[in-house]
Amino acid sequence: MNAVWVIVITNNPDIPEGSLEAVGEARTVADSLAWSLNIIMMGSYSNALSNSIAKQDVDLIYIVDHPLLAHYSTDGFVSALEGLLHEEDNALIMISATPNGSDLAPRLAARLKIPAVTNCIWIKVGSQSEFQLIRTAYQNRIHQVYTFPSKGRLIVTLTPGSIGIAPVHNPRQSRKIAFAPNLDEQHIRTRVVALMPGDPHQIDLREADFIVAGGRGVKNADCWQSLVILADILSAPLGGTRPMLDAGLIQRNRMIGQTGVSIRTRLYLAVGISGATHHMEGVQSEAIIVINSDRYAPICKYATLGVIGDLEMILPLLVSRIRTLKGAVHPENQLGV
């Protein structure tokens, strides 16, 4: 049987967006080759999340549920998949290039002795029914095009966020099959002992979910200090614009914008930032809170919530109010194994 497979790793209660992107891309490839589209759900939430995937336009869903797969481990996941992906098939196996997906894909490829192409942003089917895989290299400065005949097996990882989630054209209830892998605890050598949020002072801005940033509007040291404290109590990394870098208040790797770091966050708190094009080119955020004294600043166009007022008054009060609210809640308790 020829099939496009998508492996979905579900170790938290949200459906991974990268996997939904992969499902959409896999649907296009499967349609071009008239192959079937099979999904493999693995991890502790595979049962719970299989309903969301079942509404997508897919043929079969394998639910691989096992107590030893509750947390991601290379040995456990590779062994479970080895039993599921049969040798005689022509198969394109797709995995979202999350840290766990990037860990799993090459190891699985080496175990199954099949090639792997990682960090693809586009998978096309050529006129000879061959796969054309476009991947980024040299830190996104070039694109490489690989071709591979659609005979045999190939593993591909897809960079999350590069494609977008496809609309579902033929939603239907897909068939689910439970698959019980034969796993032995002795063979799983690595053990997850804790999950925790990253230290906001150390993590890369590109990794962050929520960022607090300051710009030229933060005029004096007291005001900047309030912003630093605000970032600390919100457990958010602190970034800034070029004037803040020039003033020596932030490091080079904390400058956000076209010539600095490009961020992709869920929430961005921009304080005293005008929102010039060079800055906004590096900002992609689901929601932006703006605190600014100028109601005509370009950033206000992007604001989900824009607060116009004096930063020197707002910041200290905001800090003290949040501090009271946060009380004794420790950030390390937000996640747990």
Add this chain to the structure above:
Amino acid sequence: MLLHPLSLFVCVKQVLDPRILVQIENECTVIPDDIAPIYIIDPASQAALEIAMTYKETSGASVSAVTMGPERCEAVLRFCLARGVDEVIHIVHPDDASYDLFFAAKLTGKVIQEYAPDLVLCGDRSCDDGSACFGPFLAEMMNLPQVTSVVDLELIENRMIRAVRSLERGNREVVNCPLPALISVCPVQIHPRYITVWKLHSVNELPIKKIIVSQADAPAVTSPCLTKITPPRARPRRMSAPDSAMTASQRLRFMMDKGQPKNKASEPTLFEGSVDQAVDRIIEFLHEKGIV
């Protein structure tokens, strides 16, 4: 602490300096733009080297380094020697062209296995090709457990390591792994120390063990064929069809935004009021987003 010193092996890679501009030649080769190529040690390999050297300094571990590539890769091994590595091995490949990673991992694995190290370290994702495949391939060839995207590493008792992995959205995962193992290091949190020019010069005469191989040794794996290299072209984002209930101007805007507006919120709300009210509003918003 461990009772006996560990033996560590670092796999290093030489890359084109990512700070110089590159251009594409003959559709399939990346060359530096207008200047002579500058090759450096890959930042991820350097981070792996830094971790290994930290353990050498604190616990007296022995550290060896290996690289694979043409003669010019010797410079990377000299860099490792200057950093204090005990022994370096150069797997010389006469063909300058890039080789299959399976092949590289198999040969490197064969060399490393003779030394039976406790811990093999490599870079997680190099700054040129960045496939992040070498570590897992090598781990599979050597049948070692692997921990990738490692940002911090600690040796604990009973021949175990505790590695901190970098996950999405800045989250971290702590993993225990028995030795021997393979660790691939992500350079985000590790700051390698500076090596003086004097040190770099002082290792010029030190011996480098060389192993010469040829393409004929490559295993027969049908790899995807690199057919073309292009400058980056943004892939058009997926666009859902505009809703027929939209007005003409809304539809135009929808299409110009490629169906997915980049930054603009649907209804920007500007709030002007007293400081107290402003703070209330911000806190309310942060609360909705689950931050406070």
